[in-house]
């Protein structure tokens with residue numbers, strides 16, 4: 530051990546004997562704010578002890594949220610626009626060479642209830658089927674939760690756990706049709722979400738489609754099947770949302786057949802099952818994919834030697850698309866030409882010899898198509 534090391538050890542011994550770990554007090558230690566309010570918490574350290582650092586941490590959290598700021602010397606923690614996530618324990622750790630001490634503040638953030646229903650409804654259910662609707666709430670203080678039927682003063686019998694209240698029917702009866710509301714309340718406010726339940730008679734039509742989403746290739750034949758139940762047997766019709774059915778179509782036994790589909794046939798198709806009790810609709814969405822349709826912007830461009838050239842190749846069609854540029858009558862592009870993955874052709878300074886016709890070929894998994902662009906360069 531040399532003399533300077535020995536001196537350093539001696540100094541640190543003297544310091545640890547002479548100094549005391551900091552004494553920390555937190556002000557306030559428990560604080561409750563409304564969502565959106567701001568609050569500051571102080572970490573007060575006994576002045577005589579020269580703490581070196583003060584540091585704030587939130588328990589069970591690796592870092593402080595973005596709306597939580599700490600003053601430069603660590604003495605004040607400020608939470609601006611408090612949010613439910615900010616709730617928790619904040620710990621101030623003060624350290625000097627003699628040791629570390631910490632103090633903790635508890636922050637509560639109050640906010641009005643928010644309610645989610647699963648399923649969200651409206652619900653169409655057949656007589657005799659079981660149904661349950663779950664009402665889930667968040668809010669602080671913990672909201673009270675109840676179900677009501679609109680137009681009826683009676684509270685409903687439901688199954689409740691901490692944050693969830695479930696409205697249940699083992700067997701639905703026709704008279705259960707109506708509007709139900711889940712109400713949540715705490716000191717910060719009241720929230721109500723409604724759901725309509727329609728109980729259908731046994732004979733009421735129910736339509737369903739075999740496939741809800743169809744991706745078809747241009748030029749192919751597509752069939753859509755609709756299954757309908759009801760008594761008397763419903764009549765099934767097909768239509769297209771906001772457009773007539775494509776003219777190349779046939780309907781037979783609830784099956785819609787479209788031949789040689791094109792991109793314009795994409796859209797939502799509606800199956801309608803109707804009888805004396807009413808009707809029911811089911812939907813199939815069809816997307817028709819096609820080889821790219823390609824254009825070049827601008828189609829023609831006149832430049833002076835030394836100008837910059839930029840041609841954009843545009844393609845409509847199923848992704849992913851790739852682009853390839855070439856020059857009519859030439860083996861390759863001029864050495865100064867650059868192309869990008871999104872279909873651009875760039876020449877920083879055009880020369881007279883760059884005049885000519887440029888071709889872009891766009892390709893996807895269904896095919897390719899090309900477009901031409903003309904470039905004229907003058908002195």
Ligand SMILES: *[C@@H]1O[C@H](CO)[C@@H](O)[C@H](O)[C@H]1NC(C)=O
Pocket residue numbers: 768799801802803808810
């Ligand atoms: C389904 O049929 C019913 C009864 O005929 C009618 O009121 C309704 O508009 C139809 N829906 C469509 C999408 O055609």
